[in-house]
Amino acid sequence: MKNHKIYIDTSKCIGCELCIKNCVAHNIKKHEDKAKIILNDCVMCGQCAAICPKKAIKISGYDEEQIEKLQDVRLDPNAILDVIRYRRTIRQFKQDRISKEVIDQILEAGRLTHTAKNPQDVSYIVLDKEKDQIEKLAANLFKKVKPFADMLSPVAKNNKINDHFFFFDAPLVILVLAKSSINGLLATQNMEFVSEAHGLGVLYSGYFTMAANMSFKIKKALKLPKGKKVAMTLVLGYPNVKFLRSTQHEKIDVRYM
Template sequence: MKQGKVMVDTGKCIGCGLCGRICPAHNLEIKNKKAGTVLERCILCGQCSAVCPKKAISIAGRENDQIEKPGEVRLDPGAVLDAIRFRRSIRDFRQTEVPREMIEQILEAGRLTHTAKNLQDVSFVVLQREKDRIEEMAVKVFKTVKPIADLFSPMARKNEITDHFFFFNAPLAIVVLAKDKTNGILAAQNMEFAAEANGLGVLYSGFFTMAANASRRIRKALGVPKGKKPAMTLVLGYPNVEFLRSAPHKELSVRYM
Protein backbone atom coordinates (compact mmCIF):
# COMPACT_ATOMS: atom_id res chain seq x y z
CA MET A 1 0.00 0.00 0.00
CA LYS A 2 1.34 3.44 -0.95
CA GLN A 3 2.09 5.28 2.31
CA GLY A 4 0.34 8.60 2.71
CA LYS A 5 -2.37 8.06 0.10
CA VAL A 6 -6.09 8.77 0.58
CA MET A 7 -7.93 5.43 0.52
CA VAL A 8 -11.69 5.05 0.07
CA ASP A 9 -13.35 1.82 1.20
CA THR A 10 -16.12 1.68 -1.39
CA GLY A 11 -17.86 -1.04 0.61
CA LYS A 12 -18.47 1.47 3.42
CA CYS A 13 -18.91 4.65 1.30
CA ILE A 14 -22.54 5.79 0.93
CA GLY A 15 -21.74 8.47 -1.63
CA CYS A 16 -22.93 11.33 0.59
CA GLY A 17 -20.31 13.65 -0.91
CA LEU A 18 -19.30 15.32 2.40
CA CYS A 19 -15.64 14.47 1.75
CA GLY A 20 -15.66 16.16 -1.64
CA ARG A 21 -17.33 19.27 -0.20
CA ILE A 22 -14.68 19.87 2.46
CA CYS A 23 -11.56 18.72 0.55
CA PRO A 24 -9.36 21.82 0.04
CA ALA A 25 -7.47 20.06 -2.79
CA HIS A 26 -10.63 19.04 -4.71
CA ASN A 27 -9.26 15.51 -4.64
CA LEU A 28 -12.51 13.66 -3.95
CA GLU A 29 -15.41 13.26 -6.33
CA ILE A 30 -18.48 11.06 -6.37
CA LYS A 31 -18.76 8.73 -9.31
CA ASN A 32 -21.33 5.93 -9.52
CA LYS A 33 -22.48 6.90 -6.00
CA LYS A 34 -19.04 6.28 -4.49
CA ALA A 35 -16.24 8.67 -3.50
CA GLY A 36 -12.92 8.36 -5.24
CA THR A 37 -9.70 10.32 -5.49
CA VAL A 38 -8.91 12.15 -8.70
CA LEU A 39 -5.38 13.39 -7.96
CA GLU A 40 -2.10 11.57 -7.53
CA ARG A 41 -1.22 13.77 -4.57
CA CYS A 42 -2.93 16.07 -2.07
CA ILE A 43 -1.82 17.72 1.19
CA LEU A 44 -3.12 14.75 3.21
CA CYS A 45 -4.91 17.00 5.70
CA GLY A 46 -7.24 14.11 6.51
CA GLN A 47 -10.39 16.27 6.69
CA CYS A 48 -12.13 13.80 4.36
CA SER A 49 -11.38 11.02 6.82
CA ALA A 50 -12.42 13.11 9.83
CA VAL A 51 -15.79 14.11 8.30
CA CYS A 52 -16.86 10.76 6.83
CA PRO A 53 -19.93 9.41 8.71
CA LYS A 54 -19.08 5.83 7.71
CA LYS A 55 -15.33 5.79 8.46
CA ALA A 56 -14.81 4.91 4.82
CA ILE A 57 -11.74 7.08 4.25
CA SER A 58 -8.25 6.58 5.62
CA ILE A 59 -4.70 7.65 4.87
CA ALA A 60 -2.44 4.70 4.19
CA GLY A 61 0.08 4.27 7.00
CA ARG A 62 -1.87 6.56 9.36
CA GLU A 63 -4.87 4.33 10.04
CA ASN A 64 -4.27 4.14 13.78
CA ASP A 65 -3.99 7.84 14.49
CA GLN A 66 -7.65 8.81 14.75
CA ILE A 67 -9.74 9.35 17.85
CA GLU A 68 -13.55 9.70 17.87
CA LYS A 69 -14.66 13.12 19.07
CA PRO A 70 -16.37 12.79 22.46
CA GLY A 71 -19.24 15.20 21.74
CA GLU A 72 -18.69 18.95 21.69
CA VAL A 73 -15.07 19.88 22.49
CA ARG A 74 -14.99 23.51 23.51
CA LEU A 75 -13.06 25.53 26.10
CA ASP A 76 -14.71 28.21 28.19
CA PRO A 77 -13.92 31.50 26.38
CA GLY A 78 -13.37 33.44 29.62
CA ALA A 79 -11.05 30.73 30.94
CA VAL A 80 -9.05 30.80 27.70
CA LEU A 81 -8.63 34.57 27.95
CA ASP A 82 -7.61 34.28 31.61
CA ALA A 83 -5.05 31.61 30.75
CA ILE A 84 -3.55 34.06 28.22
CA ARG A 85 -3.86 37.01 30.58
CA PHE A 86 -2.26 35.41 33.62
CA ARG A 87 0.48 33.34 32.00
CA ARG A 88 3.92 34.80 32.64
CA SER A 89 7.37 33.91 31.42
CA ILE A 90 9.03 31.88 34.16
CA ARG A 91 12.71 32.26 34.95
CA ASP A 92 12.74 30.70 38.41
CA PHE A 93 12.05 26.96 38.58
CA ARG A 94 11.68 24.38 41.35
CA GLN A 95 14.20 21.55 41.21
CA THR A 96 11.45 18.99 40.71
CA GLU A 97 11.44 16.57 37.83
CA VAL A 98 8.68 16.88 35.24
CA PRO A 99 6.84 13.54 34.94
CA ARG A 100 7.35 11.64 31.70
CA GLU A 101 3.59 11.54 30.90
CA MET A 102 3.47 15.33 31.15
CA ILE A 103 6.37 15.68 28.72
CA GLU A 104 4.61 13.29 26.36
CA GLN A 105 1.39 15.30 26.55
CA ILE A 106 3.29 18.51 25.75
CA LEU A 107 4.96 16.83 22.77
CA GLU A 108 1.57 15.55 21.62
CA ALA A 109 0.26 19.14 21.64
CA GLY A 110 3.17 20.02 19.35
CA ARG A 111 2.67 17.02 17.08
CA LEU A 112 -1.04 17.75 16.61
CA THR A 113 -0.61 21.45 15.86
CA HIS A 114 -1.66 22.44 12.35
CA THR A 115 1.03 23.31 9.80
CA ALA A 116 1.00 25.32 6.58
CA LYS A 117 0.33 23.06 3.57
CA ASN A 118 -0.08 20.33 6.18
CA LEU A 119 3.68 19.90 6.00
CA GLN A 120 3.88 18.28 9.47
CA ASP A 121 7.52 19.31 9.47
CA VAL A 122 7.87 19.91 13.20
CA SER A 123 10.03 17.71 15.43
CA PHE A 124 11.45 18.03 18.91
CA VAL A 125 14.64 17.62 20.92
CA VAL A 126 14.02 17.10 24.65
CA LEU A 127 16.97 18.29 26.68
CA GLN A 128 17.35 16.72 30.11
CA ARG A 129 20.59 14.72 30.55
CA GLU A 130 22.47 16.77 27.97
CA LYS A 131 20.88 20.10 28.86
CA ASP A 132 23.85 21.57 30.73
CA ARG A 133 26.37 20.47 28.08
CA ILE A 134 24.33 22.05 25.30
CA GLU A 135 23.70 25.19 27.34
CA GLU A 136 27.47 25.50 27.89
CA MET A 137 27.97 25.58 24.12
CA ALA A 138 25.39 28.36 23.77
CA VAL A 139 27.02 30.30 26.62
CA LYS A 140 30.31 30.18 24.69
CA VAL A 141 28.62 31.51 21.55
CA PHE A 142 27.01 34.39 23.42
CA LYS A 143 30.19 35.26 25.34
CA THR A 144 31.93 35.64 21.99
CA VAL A 145 29.36 38.09 20.62
CA LYS A 146 28.59 39.93 23.88
CA PRO A 147 31.29 42.61 23.53
CA ILE A 148 29.64 43.69 20.26
CA ALA A 149 26.11 43.68 21.74
CA ASP A 150 27.43 45.69 24.72
CA LEU A 151 28.50 48.48 22.38
CA PHE A 152 24.91 49.07 21.28
CA SER A 153 22.71 48.08 24.20
CA PRO A 154 22.82 49.27 27.83
CA MET A 155 20.55 46.30 28.69
CA ALA A 156 23.07 43.87 27.16
CA ARG A 157 25.81 45.52 29.26
CA LYS A 158 23.82 44.81 32.44
CA ASN A 159 23.05 41.25 31.39
CA GLU A 160 25.83 38.91 32.46
CA ILE A 161 26.12 35.66 30.48
CA THR A 162 26.08 33.23 33.40
CA ASP A 163 26.34 29.43 33.09
CA HIS A 164 22.53 29.22 33.18
CA PHE A 165 21.76 32.28 31.09
CA PHE A 166 19.52 30.29 28.71
CA PHE A 167 17.74 27.62 30.75
CA PHE A 168 17.62 29.20 34.22
CA ASN A 169 18.28 25.86 35.97
CA ALA A 170 14.99 24.47 34.69
CA PRO A 171 14.78 20.68 34.69
CA LEU A 172 13.84 20.54 31.05
CA ALA A 173 14.09 22.35 27.72
CA ILE A 174 12.49 21.39 24.41
CA VAL A 175 13.94 22.62 21.14
CA VAL A 176 11.27 22.80 18.45
CA LEU A 177 12.67 22.09 14.98
CA ALA A 178 10.88 22.85 11.74
CA LYS A 179 11.38 23.53 8.07
CA ASP A 180 8.97 26.44 8.28
CA LYS A 181 9.58 28.64 11.32
CA THR A 182 5.92 29.65 11.62
CA ASN A 183 4.91 26.00 11.93
CA GLY A 184 7.43 25.51 14.74
CA ILE A 185 6.27 28.59 16.62
CA LEU A 186 2.62 27.59 16.41
CA ALA A 187 3.51 24.19 17.84
CA ALA A 188 5.50 25.89 20.61
CA GLN A 189 2.49 28.01 21.60
CA ASN A 190 0.19 25.01 21.89
CA MET A 191 2.88 23.20 23.85
CA GLU A 192 3.02 26.14 26.25
CA PHE A 193 -0.74 25.85 26.80
CA ALA A 194 -0.45 22.13 27.43
CA ALA A 195 2.43 22.70 29.85
CA GLU A 196 0.57 25.39 31.78
CA ALA A 197 -2.57 23.28 31.96
CA ASN A 198 -0.35 20.80 33.81
CA GLY A 199 0.81 23.44 36.31
CA LEU A 200 4.18 24.00 34.66
CA GLY A 201 5.83 27.33 33.95
CA VAL A 202 7.39 28.09 30.59
CA LEU A 203 9.95 30.44 29.10
CA TYR A 204 10.41 30.94 25.38
CA SER A 205 14.17 31.07 24.92
CA GLY A 206 14.65 33.17 21.84
CA PHE A 207 18.28 33.59 22.89
CA PHE A 208 19.02 29.84 22.91
CA THR A 209 17.22 29.48 19.58
CA MET A 210 19.39 32.28 18.22
CA ALA A 211 22.58 30.64 19.51
CA ALA A 212 21.58 27.28 18.01
CA ASN A 213 20.87 28.88 14.65
CA ALA A 214 24.21 30.67 14.75
CA SER A 215 26.27 27.61 15.73
CA ARG A 216 26.73 24.54 13.56
CA ARG A 217 28.31 22.82 16.56
CA ILE A 218 25.11 23.23 18.62
CA ARG A 219 22.90 22.10 15.73
CA LYS A 220 25.10 19.04 15.27
CA ALA A 221 24.97 18.26 19.00
CA LEU A 222 21.15 18.55 18.86
CA GLY A 223 21.02 16.35 15.76
CA VAL A 224 19.11 18.92 13.69
CA PRO A 225 18.35 17.21 10.35
CA LYS A 226 19.15 18.84 7.01
CA GLY A 227 16.47 21.28 5.91
CA LYS A 228 15.23 21.97 9.45
CA LYS A 229 16.12 24.76 11.86
CA PRO A 230 15.48 25.43 15.53
CA ALA A 231 12.27 27.49 15.42
CA MET A 232 11.84 28.00 19.18
CA THR A 233 13.08 26.62 22.48
CA LEU A 234 10.78 26.10 25.44
CA VAL A 235 12.24 26.04 28.93
CA LEU A 236 9.96 24.18 31.32
CA GLY A 237 9.53 23.27 34.96
CA TYR A 238 7.43 23.88 38.04
CA PRO A 239 7.49 27.62 38.77
CA ASN A 240 9.17 28.84 41.92
CA VAL A 241 7.39 32.18 41.72
CA GLU A 242 3.78 33.21 41.95
CA PHE A 243 2.44 36.22 40.08
CA LEU A 244 -0.44 37.93 41.81
CA ARG A 245 -1.94 39.93 38.97
CA SER A 246 -1.80 40.46 35.24
CA ALA A 247 1.05 42.56 33.84
CA PRO A 248 0.41 46.01 32.36
CA HIS A 249 0.02 45.92 28.60
CA LYS A 250 -0.13 48.50 25.84
CA GLU A 251 -3.63 49.48 24.75
CA LEU A 252 -5.30 47.53 21.98
CA SER A 253 -4.21 48.73 18.57
CA VAL A 254 -6.79 47.78 16.01
CA ARG A 255 -8.40 49.13 12.90
CA TYR A 256 -11.81 47.94 11.77
CA MET A 257 -12.33 48.54 8.08
Protein backbone atom coordinates in the same frame (compact mmCIF):
# COMPACT_ATOMS: atom_id res chain seq x y z
CA MET B 1 6.28 12.22 6.04
CA LYS B 2 5.70 8.59 5.19
CA ASN B 3 4.04 7.58 1.94
CA HIS B 4 0.29 7.61 2.32
CA LYS B 5 -2.54 6.60 0.05
CA ILE B 6 -6.23 7.41 0.17
CA TYR B 7 -8.75 4.59 -0.17
CA ILE B 8 -12.52 4.93 -0.65
CA ASP B 9 -14.70 1.92 0.11
CA THR B 10 -17.47 2.40 -2.44
CA SER B 11 -19.63 -0.21 -0.69
CA LYS B 12 -19.86 2.18 2.31
CA CYS B 13 -19.96 5.50 0.41
CA ILE B 14 -23.47 7.03 0.24
CA GLY B 15 -22.55 9.87 -2.13
CA CYS B 16 -23.30 12.61 0.41
CA GLU B 17 -20.51 14.83 -1.04
CA LEU B 18 -19.31 16.01 2.37
CA CYS B 19 -15.77 14.96 1.50
CA ILE B 20 -15.96 16.71 -1.88
CA LYS B 21 -17.15 20.00 -0.38
CA ASN B 22 -14.51 19.87 2.36
CA CYS B 23 -11.47 18.86 0.27
CA VAL B 24 -8.99 21.75 0.26
CA ALA B 25 -7.12 20.19 -2.67
CA HIS B 26 -10.32 19.73 -4.73
CA ASN B 27 -9.10 16.20 -5.24
CA ILE B 28 -12.39 14.29 -4.90
CA LYS B 29 -15.17 14.09 -7.44
CA LYS B 30 -18.48 12.26 -7.67
CA HIS B 31 -18.53 9.34 -10.08
CA GLU B 32 -21.59 7.12 -10.47
CA ASP B 33 -23.03 8.49 -7.20
CA LYS B 34 -19.85 7.62 -5.28
CA ALA B 35 -16.86 9.67 -4.14
CA LYS B 36 -13.73 9.09 -6.18
CA ILE B 37 -10.15 10.29 -5.65
CA ILE B 38 -8.80 12.17 -8.68
CA LEU B 39 -5.08 11.95 -7.87
CA ASN B 40 -3.21 10.40 -4.96
CA ASP B 41 -1.04 13.51 -4.90
CA CYS B 42 -2.60 15.82 -2.32
CA VAL B 43 -1.79 17.32 1.09
CA MET B 44 -3.12 14.22 2.90
CA CYS B 45 -4.75 16.42 5.52
CA GLY B 46 -7.23 13.67 6.41
CA GLN B 47 -10.27 15.97 6.42
CA CYS B 48 -12.13 13.66 4.09
CA ALA B 49 -11.63 10.67 6.39
CA ALA B 50 -12.58 12.74 9.43
CA ILE B 51 -15.84 14.03 7.97
CA CYS B 52 -17.18 10.87 6.29
CA PRO B 53 -20.29 9.70 8.19
CA LYS B 54 -19.84 6.08 7.04
CA LYS B 55 -16.07 5.66 7.59
CA ALA B 56 -15.75 4.99 3.88
CA ILE B 57 -12.42 6.83 3.52
CA LYS B 58 -9.10 5.65 4.90
CA ILE B 59 -5.53 6.90 4.56
CA SER B 60 -2.81 4.26 4.75
CA GLY B 61 0.63 4.52 6.31
CA TYR B 62 -0.21 5.74 9.81
CA ASP B 63 0.67 3.89 13.01
CA GLU B 64 -2.46 5.08 14.80
CA GLU B 65 -6.16 4.69 14.14
CA GLN B 66 -8.59 7.58 14.05
CA ILE B 67 -10.30 8.42 17.34
CA GLU B 68 -14.06 8.82 17.28
CA LYS B 69 -15.42 12.16 18.51
CA LEU B 70 -18.13 11.24 21.02
CA GLN B 71 -19.08 14.77 22.06
CA ASP B 72 -18.33 18.39 21.27
CA VAL B 73 -15.56 19.82 23.43
CA ARG B 74 -15.79 23.53 24.15
CA LEU B 75 -13.32 25.52 26.22
CA ASP B 76 -14.41 28.30 28.57
CA PRO B 77 -13.41 31.53 26.77
CA ASN B 78 -13.11 33.50 30.02
CA ALA B 79 -10.86 30.83 31.54
CA ILE B 80 -8.66 30.90 28.42
CA LEU B 81 -8.40 34.69 28.60
CA ASP B 82 -7.42 34.45 32.27
CA VAL B 83 -4.69 31.91 31.47
CA ILE B 84 -3.31 34.35 28.87
CA ARG B 85 -3.85 37.38 31.13
CA TYR B 86 -1.96 35.99 34.12
CA ARG B 87 0.65 34.05 32.19
CA ARG B 88 4.16 35.35 32.94
CA THR B 89 7.56 34.31 31.69
CA ILE B 90 9.26 32.31 34.44
CA ARG B 91 12.97 32.61 35.22
CA GLN B 92 12.98 31.09 38.70
CA PHE B 93 12.41 27.33 38.76
CA LYS B 94 12.16 24.65 41.40
CA GLN B 95 14.27 21.56 40.87
CA ASP B 96 11.25 19.24 41.14
CA ARG B 97 11.26 16.50 38.53
CA ILE B 98 8.71 16.69 35.70
CA SER B 99 7.10 13.28 35.22
CA LYS B 100 7.34 11.46 31.90
CA GLU B 101 3.53 11.44 31.69
CA VAL B 102 3.47 15.26 31.76
CA ILE B 103 6.31 15.53 29.23
CA ASP B 104 4.51 13.08 26.93
CA GLN B 105 1.34 15.19 27.06
CA ILE B 106 3.28 18.35 26.24
CA LEU B 107 4.90 16.64 23.25
CA GLU B 108 1.53 15.23 22.18
CA ALA B 109 0.13 18.77 22.07
CA GLY B 110 2.86 19.64 19.60
CA ARG B 111 2.32 16.50 17.54
CA LEU B 112 -1.41 17.14 17.20
CA THR B 113 -0.96 20.76 16.10
CA HIS B 114 -1.95 21.52 12.51
CA THR B 115 0.77 22.45 10.02
CA ALA B 116 0.41 24.63 6.93
CA LYS B 117 -0.10 22.37 3.89
CA ASN B 118 0.20 19.39 6.28
CA PRO B 119 3.90 18.51 5.96
CA GLN B 120 3.93 17.53 9.66
CA ASP B 121 7.53 18.73 9.68
CA VAL B 122 7.82 19.46 13.41
CA SER B 123 10.09 17.33 15.61
CA TYR B 124 11.52 17.70 19.09
CA ILE B 125 14.69 17.38 21.12
CA VAL B 126 14.25 16.99 24.88
CA LEU B 127 17.34 18.27 26.66
CA ASP B 128 17.85 16.46 29.93
CA LYS B 129 21.23 14.83 30.62
CA GLU B 130 23.09 16.96 28.05
CA LYS B 131 21.24 20.17 28.86
CA ASP B 132 24.10 21.85 30.76
CA GLN B 133 26.69 20.89 28.15
CA ILE B 134 24.60 22.30 25.29
CA GLU B 135 23.82 25.46 27.26
CA LYS B 136 27.54 26.02 27.91
CA LEU B 137 28.24 25.97 24.16
CA ALA B 138 25.68 28.74 23.70
CA ALA B 139 27.11 30.70 26.64
CA ASN B 140 30.60 30.54 25.12
CA LEU B 141 29.24 31.88 21.83
CA PHE B 142 27.43 34.78 23.52
CA LYS B 143 30.48 35.68 25.61
CA LYS B 144 32.38 36.21 22.35
CA VAL B 145 29.78 38.50 20.79
CA LYS B 146 28.79 40.36 23.98
CA PRO B 147 31.40 43.15 23.64
CA PHE B 148 29.90 44.08 20.27
CA ALA B 149 26.35 43.89 21.64
CA ASP B 150 27.33 46.15 24.54
CA MET B 151 28.36 48.86 22.09
CA LEU B 152 24.98 48.74 20.37
CA SER B 153 22.61 48.34 23.33
CA PRO B 154 22.68 49.77 26.86
CA VAL B 155 20.45 46.88 27.96
CA ALA B 156 23.03 44.33 26.80
CA LYS B 157 25.55 45.78 29.24
CA ASN B 158 23.34 44.81 32.17
CA ASN B 159 23.27 41.15 31.11
CA LYS B 160 25.87 38.89 32.64
CA ILE B 161 26.59 35.77 30.57
CA ASN B 162 27.04 32.72 32.80
CA ASP B 163 26.56 29.00 32.21
CA HIS B 164 22.85 29.25 33.10
CA PHE B 165 22.10 32.40 31.11
CA PHE B 166 19.69 30.62 28.73
CA PHE B 167 17.87 27.98 30.79
CA PHE B 168 17.97 29.52 34.30
CA ASP B 169 18.76 26.15 35.87
CA ALA B 170 15.34 24.78 34.83
CA PRO B 171 14.99 20.98 34.99
CA LEU B 172 13.84 20.50 31.39
CA VAL B 173 14.23 22.09 27.97
CA ILE B 174 12.40 21.13 24.77
CA LEU B 175 13.67 22.29 21.40
CA VAL B 176 10.97 22.55 18.75
CA LEU B 177 12.42 21.85 15.30
CA ALA B 178 10.77 22.49 11.96
CA LYS B 179 11.44 23.30 8.34
CA SER B 180 8.85 26.06 8.65
CA SER B 181 9.20 28.35 11.66
CA ILE B 182 5.46 29.03 11.55
CA ASN B 183 4.65 25.35 12.04
CA GLY B 184 7.13 25.13 14.90
CA LEU B 185 5.69 28.20 16.64
CA LEU B 186 2.12 26.92 16.28
CA ALA B 187 3.17 23.68 17.98
CA THR B 188 5.04 25.60 20.69
CA GLN B 189 1.96 27.63 21.62
CA ASN B 190 -0.16 24.52 22.14
CA MET B 191 2.65 22.92 24.13
CA GLU B 192 2.71 25.97 26.38
CA PHE B 193 -1.02 25.67 27.09
CA VAL B 194 -0.61 22.04 28.20
CA SER B 195 2.43 23.00 30.28
CA GLU B 196 0.44 25.74 31.99
CA ALA B 197 -2.40 23.28 32.64
CA HIS B 198 0.07 21.11 34.57
CA GLY B 199 1.21 24.06 36.67
CA LEU B 200 4.55 24.43 34.92
CA GLY B 201 6.32 27.70 34.35
CA VAL B 202 7.42 28.44 30.80
CA LEU B 203 10.19 30.53 29.28
CA TYR B 204 10.61 31.00 25.53
CA SER B 205 14.39 31.23 25.14
CA GLY B 206 14.78 33.32 22.03
CA TYR B 207 18.47 33.81 22.83
CA PHE B 208 19.20 30.09 22.80
CA THR B 209 17.10 29.65 19.66
CA MET B 210 19.27 32.27 17.98
CA ALA B 211 22.48 30.65 19.21
CA ALA B 212 21.42 27.18 18.10
CA ASN B 213 20.68 28.37 14.58
CA MET B 214 23.93 30.36 14.36
CA SER B 215 26.47 27.93 15.79
CA PHE B 216 27.85 24.97 13.86
CA LYS B 217 29.07 23.47 17.15
CA ILE B 218 25.60 23.57 18.68
CA LYS B 219 23.98 22.20 15.53
CA LYS B 220 26.49 19.34 15.53
CA ALA B 221 25.98 18.63 19.23
CA LEU B 222 22.20 18.60 18.74
CA LYS B 223 22.49 16.53 15.56
CA LEU B 224 19.99 18.83 13.87
CA PRO B 225 18.32 17.10 10.89
CA LYS B 226 19.18 18.55 7.50
CA GLY B 227 16.76 21.26 6.41
CA LYS B 228 15.43 21.88 9.91
CA LYS B 229 16.09 24.70 12.33
CA VAL B 230 15.19 25.39 15.93
CA ALA B 231 11.88 27.25 15.72
CA MET B 232 11.68 27.83 19.48
CA THR B 233 13.17 26.70 22.77
CA LEU B 234 10.77 25.87 25.61
CA VAL B 235 12.33 26.08 29.06
CA LEU B 236 10.12 24.27 31.59
CA GLY B 237 9.90 23.73 35.32
CA TYR B 238 7.65 24.28 38.31
CA PRO B 239 7.86 27.99 39.15
CA ASN B 240 9.67 29.15 42.25
CA VAL B 241 7.94 32.52 42.10
CA LYS B 242 4.31 33.66 42.28
CA PHE B 243 2.90 36.64 40.44
CA LEU B 244 0.01 38.36 42.19
CA ARG B 245 -1.61 40.31 39.40
CA SER B 246 -1.68 40.89 35.66
CA THR B 247 0.60 43.28 33.83
CA GLN B 248 -0.70 46.31 31.95
CA HIS B 249 -1.09 46.39 28.19
CA GLU B 250 -1.68 49.11 25.66
CA LYS B 251 -5.15 49.55 24.21
CA ILE B 252 -5.93 47.26 21.32
CA ASP B 253 -5.08 48.54 17.83
CA VAL B 254 -7.73 47.15 15.52
CA ARG B 255 -9.64 48.29 12.47
CA TYR B 256 -12.89 46.88 11.11
CA MET B 257 -13.28 47.33 7.37
